[in-house]
Amino acid sequence: MISLSEVDNFHHLITLDQNEIAYPWNDKQWELIKNHPNYYCIFSNEGSGFALIHETDVYHLLKIVTPEKERRSGHAKKIIKALIDNAKRKNVYLEVATHNLAAIKLYESNGFLIVDRVSNYYSDNSDCLKMLYSAK
Numbered sequence: 001m002i003s004l005s006e007v008d009n010f011h012h013l014i015t016l017d018q019n020e021i022a023y024p025w026n027d028k029q030w031e032l033i034k035n036h037p038n039y040y041c042i043f044s045n046e047g048s049g050f051a052l053i054h055e056t057d058v059y060h061l062l063k064i065v066t067p068e069k070e071r072r073s074g075h076a077k078k079i080i081k082a083l084i085d086n087a088k089r090k091n092v093y094l095e096v097a098t099h100n101l102a103a104i105k106l107y108e109s110n111g112f113l114i115v116d117r118v119s120n121y122y123s124d125n126s127d128c129l130k131m132l133y134s135a136k
């Protein structure tokens with residue numbers, strides 16, 4: 001895991017987020033967290049995907065993305081495994097849109113469980129699932 005403030009190609013994150021994720025952040029939101037000490041990235045060793053994590057008493061997986069042309073090659077799975085290895089003593093939680101079946105499969109196949117469903121969570125009124133990986 002690398003601190004977000006130490007990421008060289010910060011603009012790459014914004015570009016991938018805005019091009020490949022259903023509910024991207026705007027530039028201002030990215031700038032707000034850029035130098036915050038509790039935000040971390042995990043990069044894919046081979047591809048150009050990344051995950052963004054906020055650390056408190058738990059790890060909150062905020063985003064994970066691999067570019068469309070690199071998908072189904074195991075890159076996201078490796079990123080999730082690296083996160084879980086890092087998280088050893090902390091739980092990991094996340095929110096995911098109920099229609100994002102690829103991401104839900106990814107999380108379920110790596111030990112995350114659905115713990116809640118929230119109606120109208122996203123700006124287009126989609127529901128989200130809250131999922132938890134328990135470190136214990």
Ligand SMILES: CC(C)(COP(=O)(O)OP(=O)(O)OC[C@H]1O[C@@H](n2cnc3c(N)ncnc32)[C@H](O)[C@@H]1OP(=O)(O)O)[C@@H](O)C(=O)NCCC(=O)NCCS
Nearest residue numbers: 063064065066071072073074075076077102103105106109
């Ligand atoms: C979700 C996402 C990160 C998966 O990335 P990926 O690199 O293609 O995932 P992997 O190749 O590591 O796949 C790992 C597992 O996830 C599941 N999976 C991934 N894509 C899937 C799809 N399109 N349909 C069904 N299952 C899928 C499978 O269980 C897969 O294992 P398998 O290939 O052995 O069957 C990618 O589709 C993506 O970037 N989507 C857009 C961004 C997004 O929605 N991110 C999540 C919310 S922030």
